[in-house]
Amino acid sequence: MKKLAILGSTGSIGTQTLDVVRAHPEAFEVEGLAAGNNIELFIQQVLEFKPSKVSVGSKESAEKIKQQLPAHIQVFYGEQGLIEIAAGTDADTVVTAVMGSMGLPSTLAAIDAGKTIGLANKETLVTAGHLVTARARQKGVQLLPIDSEHSALFQCLNGEPRERIHQLTLTASGGSFRDRTREQLKHVTVADALKHPNWSMGSKITIDSATMANKGLEVIEAHWLFDMPYDQISVLLHPESIIHSFVEFVDTSIIAQLGNPDMRVPIQYALTYPDRQQAPSSRLSLAQIGQLNFREMDYDRFPCLSMAFEAGRLGGTAPTVFNAANEIAVSRFLNGEIPFLLIEDIIADALQQHEVIANPELEVIYATDAQTRARASAFSVL
Ligand SMILES: NC(=O)C1=CN([C@@H]2O[C@H](COP(=O)(O)OP(=O)(O)OC[C@H]3O[C@@H](n4cnc5c(N)ncnc54)[C@H](OP(=O)(O)O)[C@@H]3O)[C@@H](O)[C@H]2O)C=CC1
Ligand SMILES: CC(=O)[C@@H](O)[C@H](O)COP(=O)(O)O
Numbered sequence: 001m002k003k004l005a006i007l008g009s010t011g012s013i014g015t016q017t018l019d020v021v022r023a024h025p026e027a028f029e030v031e032g033l034a035a036g037n038n039i040e041l042f043i044q045q046v047l048e049f050k051p052s053k054v055s056v057g058s059k060e061s062a063e064k065i066k067q068q069l070p071a072h073i074q075v076f077y078g079e080q081g082l083i084e085i086a087a088g089t090d091a092d093t094v095v096t097a098v099m100g101s102m103g104l105p106s107t108l109a110a111i112d113a114g115k116t117i118g119l120a121n122k123e124t125l126v127t128a129g130h131l132v133t134a135r136a137r138q139k140g141v142q143l144l145p146i147d148s149e150h151s152a153l154f155q156c157l158n159g160e161p162r163e164r165i166h167q168l169t170l171t172a173s174g175g176s177f178r179d180r181t182r183e184q185l186k187h188v189t190v191a192d193a194l195k196h197p198n199w200s201m202g203s204k205i206t207i208d209s210a211t212m213a214n215k216g217l218e219v220i221e222a223h224w225l226f227d228m229p230y231d232q233i234s235v236l237l238h239p240e241s242i243i244h245s246f247v248e249f250v251d252t253s254i255i256a257q258l259g260n261p262d263m264r265v266p267i268q269y270a271l272t273y274p275d276r277q278q279a280p281s282s283r284l285s286l287a288q289i290g291q292l293n294f295r296e297m298d299y300d301r302f303p304c305l306s307m308a309f310e311a312g313r314l315g316g317t318a319p320t321v322f323n324a325a326n327e328i329a330v331s332r333f334l335n336g337e338i339p340f341l342l343i344e345d346i347i348a349d350a351l352q353q354h355e356v357i358a359n360p361e362l363e364v365i366y367a368t369d370a371q372t373r374a375r376a377s378a379f380s381v382l
């Protein structure tokens with residue numbers, strides 16, 4: 001029986017993780033759950049999965065749910081609550097499915113407590129990849145990818161040593177605005193941006209897919225997860241999201257991982273690794289799909305991807321800045337404060353003004369994150 005803690009259980013990844021648990025009641029036990037503000041769904045989850053500890057976003061929400069839960073369930077809240085669920089239960093595996101670099105302290109706490117990490121929260125690895133991976137190595141903790149492309153690469157690599165690898169290629173759907181010109185992008189709405197062609201996901205990552213910042217974050221995520229230099233990581237536009245990513249080896253062989261776009265498959269693989277089990281998902285029929293398409297990536301059309309490569313190559317605090325500026329810009333777009341194309345301007349401005357600090361300690365990461373957020377929040381075209 002595997003014991004789990006899930007950070008962000010009410011979100012897209014969190015609810016699909018619980019679908020996987022439901023499909024295998026004999027294999028998993030839920031020890032801890034953490035969410036933000038969706039109290040109604042959270043209470044249902046707690047009553048169904050019976051964790052011993054839970055956490056919510058605020059003190060008020062904690063008081064509210066205490067009244068509706070059995071007294072033996074311990075209720076926490078806020079950042080400390082998230083850390084308690086990450087590190088203070090009997091779970092052996094922690095699924096990190098909160099959104100954004102706010103997941104960094106709890107991810108580090110889980111690693112320090114020796115938990116295996118099912119890593120969905122890519123922003124933590126972008127913000128502080130050198131610290132997260134170094135601590136995981138030190139503690140002998142595995143970082144098992146949940147992100148579909150990285151799960152694919154992990155499966156294709158299958159433990160092959162670096163010297164046999166020529167290139168990792170991440171596939172990109174192109175997001176909601178794949179076929180629009182930059183001129184057309186000037187007037188797109190939030191509702192349009194939230195219509196991803198293939199995946200149903202949380203709103204922040206759906207906007208990231210539309211700007212291609214998601215693929216940028218994923219390039220940096222791949223750099224840290226697989227210890228690969230940036231010139232051996234590439235991106236290919238693949239509108240169908242059936243090939244989730246592939247590895248080209250030095251002998252020219254390419255191994256790819258395919259499947260319907262269904263996050264329950266990579267989530268389950270991270271939870272059962274190295275085993276494989278029947279998944280609660282439909283089988284892929286290539287005959288039905290008929291054809292798969294590919295296009296060269298257009299870096300002028302998607303400048304967020306170029307900026308992510310640049311930030312990754314610069315290293316140090318540059319990816320922290322890329323991520324923090326993007327988080328604020330996306331949140332401002334979702335709130336209707338700024339037009340879509342200003343997202344990339346906010347990131348460009350943050351990167352341009354930043355003096356990169358090499359090999360930053362955790363406190364420097366937190367300070368850079370906070371400074372960048374302040375600048376990105378104040379950015380205006382007027
Ligand atoms: N969705 C997907 O298919 C994929 C997602 N990812 C990554 O996984 C992560 C999660 O994405 P996704 O599931 O789409 O995001 P969602 O927005 O759907 O979910 C975010 C979760 O975090 C919770 N949360 C928010 N604030 C807090 C807080 N202060 N304390 C505790 N929990 C909080 C939310 O709770 P509540 O709703 O209750 O407020 C919710 O459960 C992101 O890093 C994303 O990039 C990676 C690959 C695919
Ligand atoms: C499901 C998943 O892993 C997302 O990160 C997805 O990859 C988004 O798709 P695109 O960024 O390719 O549009």
Ligand SMILES: [Mn+2]
Nearest residue numbers: 147148149218
């Ligand atoms: Mn992905």
